[in-house]
Amino acid sequence: MTNTTLKLLAQQLQLSISTVSRALKDHPDISAKTKAKVQALAQSLDYEPNAYAIQLRMQSSKIFGVLVPAIANLFYDSFIAAVEEESRKNGYALMILQSNHNAENELNNLKIFRQNRVSGLFACLSASAENLEVYHKMNEHEIPVVFFDIVPKDNSFTKVRMADERCGVIAAENIIKRNAKKVLAIFGDPALSISQNRKTSFQNFMKDFAPKTSVQYINANSSNDAEEIFKNNYNKTVKFDTVFCMTDEILIGVMKAIQALQIKVPAEMGVISISNGFIPNLYYPVISYVETSGFQLGKLAFLQMMANMQTGKPVNELTVEAKFIEGGSM
Amino acid sequence: MTNTTLKLLAQQLQLSISTVSRALKDHPDISAKTKAKVQALAQSLDYEPNAYAIQLRMQSSKIFGVLVPAIANLFYDSFIAAVEEESRKNGYALMILQSNHNAENELNNLKIFRQNRVSGLFACLSASAENLEVYHKMNEHEIPVVFFDIVPKDNSFTKVRMADERCGVIAAENIIKRNAKKVLAIFGDPALSISQNRKTSFQNFMKDFAPKTSVQYINANSSNDAEEIFKNNYNKTVKFDTVFCMTDEILIGVMKAIQALQIKVPAEMGVISISNGFIPNLYYPVISYVETSGFQLGKLAFLQMMANMQTGKPVNELTVEAKFIEGGSM
DNA sequence: AAATTATATACAAACGATTGTAATTTTAGA
DNA sequence: TCTAAAATTACAATCGTTTGTATATAATTT
Numbered sequence: 001m002t003n004t005t006l007k008l009l010a011q012q013l014q015l016s017i018s019t020v021s022r023a024l025k026d027h028p029d030i031s032a033k034t035k036a037k038v039q040a041l042a043q044s045l046d047y048e049p050n051a052y053a054i055q056l057r058m059q060s061s062k063i064f065g066v067l068v069p070a071i072a073n074l075f076y077d078s079f080i081a082a083v084e085e086e087s088r089k090n091g092y093a094l095m096i097l098q099s100n101h102n103a104e105n106e107l108n109n110l111k112i113f114r115q116n117r118v119s120g121l122f123a124c125l126s127a128s129a130e131n132l133e134v135y136h137k138m139n140e141h142e143i144p145v146v147f148f149d150i151v152p153k154d155n156s157f158t159k160v161r162m163a164d165e166r167c168g169v170i171a172a173e174n175i176i177k178r179n180a181k182k183v184l185a186i187f188g189d190p191a192l193s194i195s196q197n198r199k200t201s202f203q204n205f206m207k208d209f210a211p212k213t214s215v216q217y218i219n220a221n222s223s224n225d226a227e228e229i230f231k232n233n234y235n236k237t238v239k240f241d242t243v244f245c246m247t248d249e250i251l252i253g254v255m256k257a258i259q260a261l262q263i264k265v266p267a268e269m270g271v272i273s274i275s276n277g278f279i280p281n282l283y284y285p286v287i288s289y290v291e292t293s294g295f296q297l298g299k300l301a302f303l304q305m306m307a308n309m310q311t312g313k314p315v316n317e318l319t320v321e322a323k324f325i326e327g328g329s330m
Numbered sequence: 331m332t333n334t335t336l337k338l339l340a341q342q343l344q345l346s347i348s349t350v351s352r353a354l355k356d357h358p359d360i361s362a363k364t365k366a367k368v369q370a371l372a373q374s375l376d377y378e379p380n381a382y383a384i385q386l387r388m389q390s391s392k393i394f395g396v397l398v399p400a401i402a403n404l405f406y407d408s409f410i411a412a413v414e415e416e417s418r419k420n421g422y423a424l425m426i427l428q429s430n431h432n433a434e435n436e437l438n439n440l441k442i443f444r445q446n447r448v449s450g451l452f453a454c455l456s457a458s459a460e461n462l463e464v465y466h467k468m469n470e471h472e473i474p475v476v477f478f479d480i481v482p483k484d485n486s487f488t489k490v491r492m493a494d495e496r497c498g499v500i501a502a503e504n505i506i507k508r509n510a511k512k513v514l515a516i517f518g519d520p521a522l523s524i525s526q527n528r529k530t531s532f533q534n535f536m537k538d539f540a541p542k543t544s545v546q547y548i549n550a551n552s553s554n555d556a557e558e559i560f561k562n563n564y565n566k567t568v569k570f571d572t573v574f575c576m577t578d579e580i581l582i583g584v585m586k587a588i589q590a591l592q593i594k595v596p597a598e599m600g601v602i603s604i605s606n607g608f609i610p611n612l613y614y615p616v617i618s619y620v621e622t623s624g625f626q627l628g629k630l631a632f633l634q635m636m637a638n639m640q641t642g643k644p645v646n647e648l649t650v651e652a653k654f655i656e657g658g659s660m
Numbered sequence: 661a662a663a664t665t666a667t668a669t670a671c672a673a674a675c676g677a678t679t680g681t682a683a684t685t686t687t688a689g690a
Numbered sequence: 691t692c693t694a695a696a697a698t699t700a701c702a703a704t705c706g707t708t709t710g711t712a713t714a715t716a717a718t719t720t
Contacts, residue, residue: 003447003471005676016700021678031698046467051445052391053676056382056705063425071401072411072625081402084428088435093442095393096426098414105418112423115381117333137376141333252612259614282582282612284589295402335706346670351708361668383706386675 004047013037055117064305065113065121066096067106069150074248074278075294076124079148082298083122090306092119099126110134118143120305125150132157144308146301150192155317158308160301162292163319164194167274168201170290170324171244176210178270178330180242183215184233186226186254187246190219198246198274216240226253234261242270242330248279255283271329274322285328296320334377343367385447394635395443395451396426397436399480404578404608405624406454409478412628413452420636422449429456440464448473450635455480462487474638476631480522485647488638490631492622493649494524497604498531500620500654501574506540508600508660510572513545514563516556516584517576520549528576528604546570556583564591572600572660578609585613601659604652615658626650 006024010017015034023030023038024047030038041047055061064087068076084094095116097109106126113121121138123145132152138145144158151159175183185202188195199217206215216233220226230243230253245251251273263269265285273280273289280287297320304318336354340347345364353360353368354377360368371377385391394417398406414424425446427439436456443451451468453475462482468475474488481489505513515532518525529547536545546563550556560573560583575581581603593599595615603610603619610617627650634648 003676006678007676017677018679018701019699022699025678029698034698046471048441048444050386050447050676052382052386052447053705054678056380056386056675056707057677057679059705061382070411071414072404072407074402077402077407080426081400081428084401084426088427088438093425093427093446095423096410096414097418097423098411108418111378114378116423117380117382141376255612256614279612282585282609284586333706337706347707348671348709349669351706352669355708359668364668380706383675384708386677386705387707387709389675 003050004042004045005050009038009041009045009047013041059117061117061119062091063093063095063116063118065109065116065118065123066094067099067109067113067121067123068096069099069101069124069126071096071098075149075276078276078294079298079301082295083302086299086302099124101126103131107134110138114138114141114143120144120146120309122146122148122301122305124148125152144305146304146308148297148301149194151317153193158304159317160297160304161317161319162194162297163322164197164292165201166319166322167290167292168198168203169205170322171272171274172202172205172209174272174288174324174330175206175242175244175270176213178242178266180213180270182238182240183213183242183244184230184240185215185217185244185246186220186229186250187217188219188250189221195219195246202244220250220253223249223253223256226250227257228253230254230257231261234263241268242272245271245273248273248275251275251279251287255287265329277325280325280327280329283329287329288327289325290322291325292320292322333380334372334375335380339368339371339375339377343371389447391447391449392421393423393425393446393448395439395446395448395453396424397429397439397443397451397453398426399429399431399454399456401426401428405479405606408606408624409628409631412625413632416629416632429454431456433461437464440468444468444471444473450474450476450639452476452478452631452635454478455482474635476634476638478627478631479524481647483523488634489647490627490634491647491649492524492627493652494527495531496652497620497622498528498533499535500652501602501604502532502535502539504602504618504654504660505536505572505574505600506543508572508596510543510600512568512570513543513572513574514560514570515545515547515574515576516550516559516580517547518549518580519551525549525576532574550580550583553579553583553586556580557587558583560584560587561591564593571598572602575601575603578603578605581605581609581617585617595659607655610655610657610659613659618657618660619655620652621655622650622652 006017006020010020020038023035024042066080066083071077087094099106099109103126121143135145147157147159151161187199206213218229220229243254245254265271271287273287274292275289276293277291280289300318300320336347336350340350350368353365354372396410396413401407417424429436429439433456451473465475477487477489481491517529536543548559550559573584575584595601601617603617604622605619606623607621610619630648630650
């Protein structure tokens with residue numbers, strides 16, 4: 001069965017295509033009788049307008065592109081979920097592509113987005129990519145880009161991100177509140193600005209408000225890495241009493257170590273992390289964490305996108321607020 | 331800056347549109363000189379063909395639709411990741427929409443897929459939906475549909491799913507191997523065929539090969555539910571020594587209870603689950619599980635889709651094999 | 661040099677919609 | 691009854707491609 005088109009409807013009803021088109025969208029020029037006839041037939045023939053024809057004619061796609069390193073990721077999938085939800089409400093669909101942290105994939109995907117004339121693009125830089133040229137090109141071609149999570153330093157781009165500095169501060173506050181004496185603070189890839197922001201703010205706050213607390217700073221690149229780091233450091237004579245995990249990934253490794261070593265939380269060890277809450281809630285006691293929601297970030301990104309499209313190019317950076325969620329681990 | 335089109339290139343080069351079009355795709359009719367000129371200009375003007383125009387002309391979209399209850403889900407996101415990966419390799423992009431387990435959203439999304447003339451659709455039924463009418467309509471409109479996870483009973487549809495019966499059997503085998511005396515087996519929503527399949531096969535195998543082992547069967551609807559069930563039953567005088575969790579969700583609840591009650595795994599309690607492996611690897615010892623990978627299912631679904639598109643409509647059901655992954659919990 | 665064949669490029673229709681304008685019909689005013 | 695205004699409906703161009711066919715130029719054959 002071939003797809004129903006305006007032409008087909010027009011032929012069957014002995015009307016012109018334009019009349020049929022207008023009848024279907026309830027245009028005042030068309031008489032009620034005709035509208036009824038047209039709509040009835042459209043219904044019965046299961047007419048759905050061809051989005052490509054419309055987009056070609058209208059020069060606007062009603063599709064947003066989303067570029068993430070990976071979909072199967074606790075953070076990105078909640079971000080995507082939020083963007084999808086808002087997009088649907090606003091009549092947009094989503095085209096989602098993964099870069100797998102690979103610059104070549106990233107470029108290919110950007111090409112696909114351009115070929116599909118997406119109305120806008122939500123992009124997370126693949127860690128390797130450093131040629132922002134293509135993104136400038138997107139802007140030249142009037143495709144607004146909202147960066148999230150891993151964003152370019154260049155301030156000519158629009159970005160949304162977590163309030164990473166606040167996260168660091170809140171974590172530090174609660175560690176001080178716990179009266180920690182010796183802290184192990186594990187951060188992620190030091191090349192990423194997210195790690196830098198969280199670490200700097202945390203470090204400064206600790207220095208200023210608890211100068212006597214000893215804090216050991218280490219970077220981990222994976223869960224396993226974090227697990228090893230924890231184990232190695234815990235084996236030493238002077239044990240730490242509190243551990244801070246910058247990401248879920250790190251928390252996972254640390255918790256495996258804690259379970260393996262049968263350390264009692266929070267009596268023997270305080271644990272605090274930065275997370276959207278899913279992983280912390282897997283443990284007993286629930287791990288206390290500073291909440292940074294990918295879902296919230298998605299909502300914010302969508303707002304930015306809409307603002308961008310309406311008011312031209314309001315270049316700036318917005319952040320999602322962070323708050324402390326009390327579990328039982330501190 | 332306006333988008334570069336064939337027309338624009340043609341004007342600048344004083345050539346016809348058709349020549350430009352053919353030059354860009356290296357058509358033998360066009361001379362080497364002309365090709366070089368055209369391609370150079372296209373490059374410098376950053377030409378990208380308009381996908382809508384092509385799709386309109388070619389009557390084929392190079393886009394697959396994916397309908398899931400939710401993107402932010404350990405299982406669905408790995409399924410999507412696999413489908414996306416394969417699709418990209420084959421020159422397809424993905425349009426992903428969420429139903430949120432809501433029949434109305436599902437219908438709207440299907441409409442969007444039809445309007446976008448997707449080349450095919452990967453669909454997971456929203457639990458509420460029972461009007462398969464629309465899906466028959468998709469087929470009438472020559473949009474092949476491959477169902478996954480929550481699939482219709484109707485055998486006229488193409489489906490892929492886990493080998494749920496094998497999962498149940500493998501789990502039972504390993505419980506018998508552990509020499510379990512008293513087992514708590516927690517299953518999911520009894521209305522879903524996935525629960526029924528896993529339970530029936532598990533139950534039959536236990537009956538046949540370990541008739542003396544006492545097994546208590548309970549259904550849980552959420553993590554919290556599972557946690558409560560475990561706690562309530564563990565409090566009784568005769569404690570069970572092994573727990574089987576049909577899903578990650580259930581495992582999460584059970585593990586919270588186990589941690590809270592400070593039960594030693596595997597000494598005091600054997601734990602086995604069905605999972606893709608992410609959640610089991612969060613604990614120490616790592617939970618032993620029967621592997622059913624959403625990623626694998628995605629790959630299989632893609633294969634089915636390609637087969638469907640090429641050979642017409644090979645209606646059948648394929649399953650992803652299951653295997654036991656030894657952790658340290660049994 | 662004329663006729664034939666290659667080679668290179670141009671023309672034009674089509675895909676399915678939207679929309680400004682023209683044409684037709686109906687209604688109303690004089 | 692004739693005409694102007696209002697209400698309907700039809701025509702045609704357009705969006706950016708692809709592709710069958712026609713045309714013009716160059717190269718080859720006789």
